[in-house]
Amino acid sequence: MPLSPPVPRALRHTRAIQVEAFKRDDGLWDLDARITDVKENDVTLASGVRTGGTPLHELSLRITIDLELTIVDAEAASDAVPYPGYCDVISPAYKQLVGLSLVKDFRAGLKERLSGVLGCTHLTELAQVLPTAAIQAFANDVIKTRDGAGDLLPNRPFQIDKCYGLRADGPAVAMYYPRWVATTASS
Template sequence: MSLSNPVSRRALRHTRAIDIHAYSREDGLWDLDAHITDIKTFDTMLASGPRKGNEALHDLWLRVTVDKQLTIVDAEASSDAVPYPGHCNTIGPAYKALIGLNLMKGFRHAVKERLAGVQGCTHLTELALVLPTAAVQAFANDVWPVNERSSTATEKPFQLDKCHALRTDGGAVAEFYPRWYVNKTDAA
C-alpha cells in the first residue's frame, strides 16, 4: 500500500468495491460489466430488517453495450442484494435510458438528467458515472492507438491534454509523444 501509515489504530467497518470488466464481442461491440458492493463488517439493523456482518447491503450490476465510437446501444441493470427488497430491485429497467448516450460526449451530465434522484438508484447511477474512463482504458491499444510507435494517424492521440501528465507542453509528451509536444517558451 502506498498511502502513509495510519496515525491511529483502526478497525475496518465498511467496504465499497467497484469492479468493471470490458469484453470485446464477436459482433464488433463491447460490453462493460460493472459491479458495486457495499459490505459492513458487523451485524446491522436496517429499516427492512437485520443484515448479518460481511453480507452485502448492495450487490448491484450494470452492463452497457457500446459500439467503437462509445455510443451505448444496450443497457441493463440488476440488483442481487439491496436494503429494501421489492423496492430497490425494481429500478433496473430505468437504465435503458442510457441507450443512445455516448460515453465521451456529455455522458455524466446526461446520466444525471435521466437517472438522478427518484428516476434511478443512487448506487447504480454512481456506477454508471465511472464507465467513461473504464471504456477509455479498455479501448486503449485495442481499438485506439495510444503511442507514437503504433499510431499512423495524423490527428493528435486522444489522451493528450486530458490529464496533468499528458499535457502537450509537459515532459511526458516531450518524451513519449514528441511530434505533439508544444514548447510554450518557443510559442511565446
C-alpha cells in the first residue's frame, strides 16, 4: 500500500542512498555505497554559495568483505562536501573499518572508531546500512534462504525471527515454513 496523498508541498532537498553489491573474481565481495544531498535552491554556506541542483554532499564508501561478512578492505571518497579542504580529508580514516564483522557488533565498532570528530557524520551514517545490504546481497547466493523448499527443510531458515513479518509465531512462518512455526503452550 502506498503512502497517503500528500498535502500541497514543494521539494527542497533530496537525500539519496544507493548500495550496489559485486561478487569479485577472487571470491570476495564489494559493497559500493553512495550518499548524496541536493538542495533544490541555491544555498549560502560559510564556504560560499552552492547552486541549487548540485550536490552538497556526494560521498562514497566501498567495503570489501569475505564470505563470513568480515571487512577486509575499505575506502572512502568525498567528491562534493560543504567545506572543501576540510571535510574531504577524513576519507583515509575509513580504513579503520577493516576487521569489523558486519554481523557481530558492527554498529558498536563503527561508533567506537568513527563517530563524532573521528569521522564524517554522513559517511558514518552511510556505513550503518551496510550490514543489511550485505545480507540482501548474500541471500540466495552465499546464504541459502531455502525459499520454496516448503516443509522439507532440515534446518531452520536463517531469516526466521529477523523481522516482524517472519517472526516464528507469526502467520507468514505458519504459511511458508510450517515446520518452524512457534506455538505457545496452552494450559
